[in-house]
Every structure is written in structure tokens, then in C-alpha cells.
Amino acid sequence: MNVGVFLDTDYMKSRIWDLHTHDIMPLCSSFFPLPFHPAMQSQPADQIVSHTLDDADRPILVATDGHLHADAAFIAAAFLAGRVGANVRVFSVVERSAPSCREHNRTAASRHDISELRKPCRTQEKMREDIDTRRAGVATQVALTVGESADWPITVRGGPLDQTSEDIVTQSHAQLLVIGQCLARRLDAQPGACHGTHVLMRRAIPIYIAAPTLRGIARRVVIAMDFSMAGVRAAHIACHLSAADASVYLVHVLPKASAQDLDDRRCRLQGIERSLRGGADVRVESILLLGDAAQELLGFADGIQADLIACGTSSLPLLPGTRPYAPVPGRVTRDLIRQASCSMLIAPHLSDRQRDSLS
């Protein structure tokens, strides 16, 4: 299993996440896969069985710039790798300035172009120097958090952040990405339409957001269940990544519901609960809550001092006639990322093409 860690830096910003689902599709093909098949859309949740392939040879990818905030992600990666028996790889990208900047004609440049020209132009030598500096910084961070003996390979490349990161991730066939909590929140605070959580939702690779409060492998896990495919997938992945004796709380929140609705949701929760118990030794308990989804989940997680909150990012229904309850999962996921004090696991929705590749 492979883990990736992203740190928040100015140069990274939201661009590191700006990869397209179809570009990283090969990454999702064997990471904690469920047996996705078009016919599965109508398959009851309790009949979904997690089929974990032999991921031992697939590395965990960690992306970093050597910043201290990524320590929690590195430590989480070590424990997750120990849990599932995976290798860990580290990568960092030194962003390359636009190569054409030296070729601009100042006299002919517009006001906008002139502002671009003021950005520092980096030569190849400068880039190599930056790469060496970054490599040394990352090596120091690895040594201070998990030790040099861990022997985690470090890859540092220069180039456009998104494309270079995409290339590295694709080549690594990573099955899990671990990022620091600071980055996730910083991405989410970016102005414009490209919110971090929106970008996260496009990821086909599960993402583990390590909080500074990390105490090790998760023993108390809250699964925010919306009955989506991604939500069920998140539940199975969370169980796989948590301690063998973990307590898992399968939580479904409704804004309001009739007695019939509650019975219906309870039955569905129990179905998923059975499927989780079948695949692991964890203790699973189903919880139904009424109110705002994000606030109730956060309150519940704080109340039990949860180590991990797991959720999916899909808004697609799993069962015929089942629709995601309000508020929409995207908002809930964003709120959880913004406000959760514990670590988070986000399982992405898989596109039809991704499911086909698994089937």
C-alpha cells in the first residue's frame, strides 16, 4: 500500500489537487476496491463485500515540501503502512516558472504581461539547486519523524505542480494519499470555485487527512454514512485501516424523519453494519441522529473522542429510490474537513469508467 502526503505551501496552493479524474483513473483500480459493476447499483449495501487485492507491492505516496506541518501525515503514513503492510514513498515537486518569461518583449508587453515579467525567472541551474535543497529538506523531515532507517524513497522533481504530481502519482500506482490537515483546510479556504473539497471529490484515490492530534492508528472511528457507493466504500476502507479492536460507529443523520423513515434507514444501516462485521474483527454500532448532518457528526465525534471520521464524496445513490439527504454531501464533507479536530478519511466516488475498469 502506498501513501501520499501533501503539505500546504504557497507554491502548492490548490493546483496540486487540480488533477482530473480521468487522468488518475488507473490509480483507483485496485485500492480497496469493491466489486463495482453496473449491476451493483441496485445491489443492497449489505451484500457488498470489500475485496482487497494484494496491495503489498503498491506504494503509499507522500508529497511534501519538508514543512513541519506534514509531520502528522508522515507519522500517520508509517502507522497505516504498518497496519496494511505497505511501502511508503515520498515525493515533492518544485514548481518551475514559465519558461517563456525570458522570451517576452518588454516593450510589446501589456500591463498584465509586465506583471508576469516581474515574476522571478528561474534558470535550469536555479531549478537544480531548488531540487537539491528540497530533497535535503524532505530527507531531514523523514529522518526526524520516521527515521532514516525507514528507507522511504524520496522523489523530487521540477515542473508544473499539477502535471508533475499527476505523473508521479500515476507512475506510483498509489492506493492511499495522506495529507496534513492544514493543507486540506487551506485548500478549502481558497477563493473561487475550485474549493479544496471540490477538488478532493474528483480524486479517485482515497485520502487520509492526518490531524495534529493524531495518536496512532484509529481506534474510534465515525463513519458518516449517506448510503452512497462512496460512503460504503469509505466504511470498508476505514475498517481496513483502523485497529483490529477498533470501535466503529456507523452514523446516519437525517434533518427530520417519520417513524417509517427511521425504520427504513435503520434497516439499511444494519445491512452495512453486517457487511463491515463480516470483513473485520471491529465492533460496529449503528447510530441514527436527527439534525444538521455536519454538526451532528462533529458533535458525536467530539463526544466519543473519535480518532477518525470517514465519509464518501459521492452524491450518487446506491439503492434505487434512495437519494442523498439534505444537506448535500459536498457541503457536509467540506464542513467536516473544515471543523473536524480528528483525522479524516475521504473515499472518492468512482466514475462509470473506473467501475468498469474494476469489473
Next chain:
Amino acid sequence: MDAENLAQDVPSSIQHVVVMCDGTPGGDNALRLANAISQSTGASVRAVTWLPVGYALDGDAPIENFLASVTRQLYRVTTMVGFWRLELLTGHIDHRLAQLCSQEAAALLILPSGGAESLASRWTLMTGIPVACVGGKTAHCGEQVILCTRADARSQRHAHLMAAIVTAAHTMNRTSADRYARRPCPYVQVQTVPMLSAYFVGAHSSSNNLSLTAS
């Protein structure tokens, strides 16, 4: 026991840990490390002990007294003693230890400092798993862990996995100010033990032949 096949049985993940508990101050360090790993990874811990060579068996209930001292150490050092199991090994210790690690599917064996260092290389060959020997604090390096492992590729990979976990568990328990201080020496040093058949012959022949009936 087929030495070549031992590594094939080493679990790829850390689910169980065996720690040697001897009642000495060096044993405290080993137990603290086992405790930190257990809390960080969720691994279960099996504590083992055996009567030291030359232990006086006369007097009133000598074995019970010895076990009581070891149990007191467990309670004093660890926070999860209720979930640990303590076993008194008797007979051929090398063989019993290898057997226990295999039965428990242990991923790591932790030994205290003070005489156990010489056993670490022998037991990593015997058990097929990495053996961590927790050294006492020194002026130069502070507490340090020597992680002995076999030379085959699978064992090396497993040892690097364990080294990361041991260091990460140690890092988590350090204060934030201390965490970012550059240590003069790495906390974990991996030592590769060459695969020599003489080790196995020696290990068997030098086994502790003390045979006890725990009553």
C-alpha cells in the same frame, strides 16, 4: 526449523508484538517501547519472561516471587497491562521463543538492554522477525534502538517497516520542542545479521536448559 522459510512466515503488517520483560530498569525501556507501539498501531502485546540463569530456586515460592516482580513492572510501566499476557518460558528458551513468535504471528520482538544485545542477532535468525534491542540512555545519543534483521530481501523490507513504526511511535511521545531538534544519532539503527548456519547450530546448542514446572 527451516531457516530459509522463516522469513516467509513473517507477517507483512504489525498485528502482534512480543516483548521480553525481566524486571530490570532495562526492561522498563523495552516495555515503554512496546506500549508506545501498541497504542500507536493497535498491535497486541505478549510479554514473556524466564528465570535468569543462576536464579535461586530455594526459599518460599521462588517462581511466584519472580513473576510477581515482573508483573509489578508491567503495571508500573504500561498503561494497558490488562490487555497484555505474560508468559513464563521454560525449557529451551531459543526454541520456545521462536515457537511463540510463530504461534503469535509476531511482527517484532523487543528486548531490553543489558546482556540481551548479544541475543538479538541470534534470535532474529531464530525467529525470522526483526528484534529490537532498546539501549539505555547515553550522553551522546540518548535512548537508542538496535533493530537486528536478517539479510534476505523480505526481512529487510519488514525491518524498514518496523523501523519507521518504532521511530514514529517514539516521535509521537516526544515533546513538540524536542521533536524538531536534530538528534545526533538516529533513534533506530538497523543491523543486518548475516545468514550463517553456525548461528542456528550455536543457538540450539547454547539454549537455556533450565526446566521448570510452573505451579
